[in-house]
Amino acid sequence: MAANDLQANRLPGVDQSVSIDDLVALSGQAADILDQIRDAMLEPYPRKKAPTFTSASLASLCGIDKQKLKYLTTKGELPAGTSKGAGRAKEFSLEEAIQWIQATSGAKRQAKPTGARARVYAIANFKGGVTKTTTSIACAQGLTLLGRKVLVVDCDPQGSATQLCGFAPETEIPEDQTLLPLFYGEQESVGYAIRPTYWHNLDLIPATTYLSDAEFEVPAKLLSDRKFEFWDILNKGLKPVLADYDVVIIDTPPALSQLTTNALVSADAILLPCPPEGMDFASSTQFWRLFSEVASKLPGVSAHKRYDFVNVLMTKVRSTDLSRAVQEWLTKAYGSRVLPISIPESSVQVGAAAMLSTVYDVAKSEVSSSAYARIREPFDRLVEYLDSQLVRAWLKENEQ
Ligand SMILES: Nc1ncnc2c1ncn2[C@@H]1O[C@H](COP(=O)(O)OP(=O)(O)OP(=O)(O)O)[C@@H](O)[C@H]1O
Numbered sequence: 001m002a003a004n005d006l007q008a009n010r011l012p013g014v015d016q017s018v019s020i021d022d023l024v025a026l027s028g029q030a031a032d033i034l035d036q037i038r039d040a041m042l043e044p045y046p047r048k049k050a051p052t053f054t055s056a057s058l059a060s061l062c063g064i065d066k067q068k069l070k071y072l073t074t075k076g077e078l079p080a081g082t083s084k085g086a087g088r089a090k091e092f093s094l095e096e097a098i099q100w101i102q103a104t105s106g107a108k109r110q111a112k113p114t115g116a117r118a119r120v121y122a123i124a125n126f127k128g129g130v131t132k133t134t135t136s137i138a139c140a141q142g143l144t145l146l147g148r149k150v151l152v153v154d155c156d157p158q159g160s161a162t163q164l165c166g167f168a169p170e171t172e173i174p175e176d177q178t179l180l181p182l183f184y185g186e187q188e189s190v191g192y193a194i195r196p197t198y199w200h201n202l203d204l205i206p207a208t209t210y211l212s213d214a215e216f217e218v219p220a221k222l223l224s225d226r227k228f229e230f231w232d233i234l235n236k237g238l239k240p241v242l243a244d245y246d247v248v249i250i251d252t253p254p255a256l257s258q259l260t261t262n263a264l265v266s267a268d269a270i271l272l273p274c275p276p277e278g279m280d281f282a283s284s285t286q287f288w289r290l291f292s293e294v295a296s297k298l299p300g301v302s303a304h305k306r307y308d309f310v311n312v313l314m315t316k317v318r319s320t321d322l323s324r325a326v327q328e329w330l331t332k333a334y335g336s337r338v339l340p341i342s343i344p345e346s347s348v349q350v351g352a353a354a355m356l357s358t359v360y361d362v363a364k365s366e367v368s369s370s371a372y373a374r375i376r377e378p379f380d381r382l383v384e385y386l387d388s389q390l391v392r393a394w395l396k397e398n399e400q
Pocket residue numbers: 127128129130131132133134135156158160252253254315316317343344345346347349350353
C-alpha cells in the first residue's frame with residue numbers, strides 16, 4: 001500500500017468499520033501467510049545452546065578453589081573438560097558442570113531423601129508482563145546449577161516458557177504433547193508430555209495456543225458431571241511423576257483461568273512476582289482476593305490445603321522515588337511475605353530476552369560484569385532461598 005493510500009485511510013470520512021466476516025477473512029489471510037513462511041520459520045529458529053563454563057566459573061559454582069578443582073581433575077573421576085585448540089583454557093559443558101556440582105555439593109547440600117517427592121512451585125499473578133515466565137525459567141535453570149532435577153510446566157497458552165526452553169510453540173509442539181490430553185481426560189499422568197530440553201536436568205511440559213481449549217473443556221464436562229473435580233486435574237496428573245524430580249515449576253497465564261486454578265491447587269508454594277508500580281500493586285491485591293474466594297469454595301482444598309510458603313517477589317525494581325513509595329505499600333500490604341530479595345530492572349535481562357534467554361544463558365563475557373552481577377546475584381539468592389525451602393519441606397515430610 002502506498003503512503004498516500006495509508007494517509008487516505010486515516011481520513012475521518014473513510015469508513016474503517018470491521019465486521020466479523022472481515023475478521024474471519026483477515027485470520028484466513030494471516031494463516032495463509034504463516035503457512036507460507038512456516039518452513040522458513042523452522043529453519044532459522046534460534047536453536048538454543050546451553051552455556052559452557054571456564055575452570056574458574058565451575059570452581060565458583062562448586063564452592064571450591066581452582067587448585068582443588070585441578071586436584072580433583074587429576075583423580076580422573078570427574079570430567080576434565082575440553083580445550084578448543086592447543087594452549088587454550090579448558091571449557092566444561094553444562095552437563096559436565098552439573099556432574100561436578102553434584103559430586104562436590106554432596107556434603108553441604110541435602111539430597112532428596114529416598115521416597116520424598118518433588119515440591120511444586122507455581123509462579124503466578126493475574127497481571128501480564130510482571131516477569132512470571134522470566135522468573136520461572138531463571139529459577140528452574142538456577143536450581144539445576146545447585147544439582148537439582150527440575151520439571152517446568154508451561155500452563156500458559158502463550159507458550160513463552162516453551163520458547164525460553166528452546167521450542168517454537170506454534171511449529172514444533174503438537175497439541176497432544178501439551179497438557180490438553182490430560183484436561184480432556186485422555187491421560188491420567190502428565191508423563192506423555194514431558195520432554196528434555198537443551199538444558200541438562202531441565203525437562204519441560206510445553207504449551208501452545210491450543211492449550212486454551214482446556215478452558216472450554218472444563219465447563220463442558222461440568223455440564224455432564226456436576227461432581228467433576230475440575231480444579232484437581234493437574235494435581236492428579238503430576239502426582240505420578242513427582243518422584244522423578246526435585247522441583248516442579250509451573251508458569252501460569254495472566255488470568256484466573258481453569259489452568260491457573262489447577263496450577264495453584266497443585267502447587268506446594270506460590271511465588272507472586274510484582275513490579276513495585278501502582279497498577280501492578282493494585283492488581284496483586286485482586287489476585288489474593290479472587291484466588292482465596294475461588295479456593296475457599298473448592299471441596300477438599302478449602303479445609304486441607306497448606307502452602308509451604310507464599311511470597312511476593314519485587315521485580316523490575318527501579319530506583320525512583322515513586323518506585324520506592326510503592327515498595328513501601330507492598331511491604332505494608334504483605335509484610336514478611338515480601339521476600340528480602342528483589343530483582344532490579346535490568347538492560348542485561350532486556351538483552352537476554354531478545355535472544356529468548358535468561359541471565360543464566362548469558363555468557364559472562366558478553367556483558368559488563370557489574371551490570372550482570374546486579375541481576376545475577378539476586379537471582380542466585382532467590383534460587384538458594386527456593387532450595388532451602390525445598391530441603392525444609394523434605395525434612396518435614398520425613399518427620400511425618
Ligand atoms: N529484571 C528485568 N528488567 C527488565 N525487563 C525485564 C526484567 N525481567 C523481565 N523483563 C522483561 O519483561 C517482559 C515481561 O516478562 P515476562 O514475559 O517474564 O512476564 P510475564 O509475567 O510472564 O508475562 P505474561 O503475563 O505475558 O505471561 C519481558 O520482555 C522480559 O524480558
